[in-house]
Amino acid sequence: MANIYKNAMFDLTTTDKTTVYTCPTDRTALVKSIQITNIHSGAVEVEAFTTDSSASNAEHEVAHINLSSKTVDNLVKGTMVLESGDALKVKAASANNIAGIVSYVEIFDEKSA
Template sequence: MANVYKNAGFNLSTTNLTTVYTCPTDRTAIIKSIQINNDHSGAIQTEISVTDTSASASFKIYHKDIAADTTDNGVVAPLVLESGDIVKIQVDTANKIEGMISYLEIFDEKSA
């Protein structure tokens, strides 16, 4: 197995549920952090959900009003994703939330 540390930035331009990361085929991902920055003058309601594609189910893992001009981490412990699992974020104010996901992708050579 090959391990690759990565990051992916996001800028939420809509209030719709938005995919910010999908675990690639033949990989497992360990999400270390989801840094969320509110660049607005007021609090913004933020929700993070994970779609477990093997179970055909979605789970809300974070729900918080992020205060004005602050940053928060959307995960408090490592979050393990399997191939095809999806991280989505929804906010109640567009164009004010941005952030970075830091993760480790582990390539499963046996599944390739």
């Protein structure tokens, strides 16, 4: 099993849910952090969701915070496991004010290959 350490940077340019990471086929991902920064002069409400591809793409809210101006926070309080096809989405109440980075490890699933 090969472990691949990666990151995915994002800017939330809309108030829609934005897919910031999708776990590839034949992989399991261990999300270690979703670090977000509020570059706005006021507080911004931020939500994170996962989509479970093995459960008819059921969507679950996994974080919901009100991020103060000019601050940084981590939306993951423990390791989050995503399976092949699962997606991670982030949404902000105002556009162009939240930037972030997802840090994760992808593990090759030899049984699926």
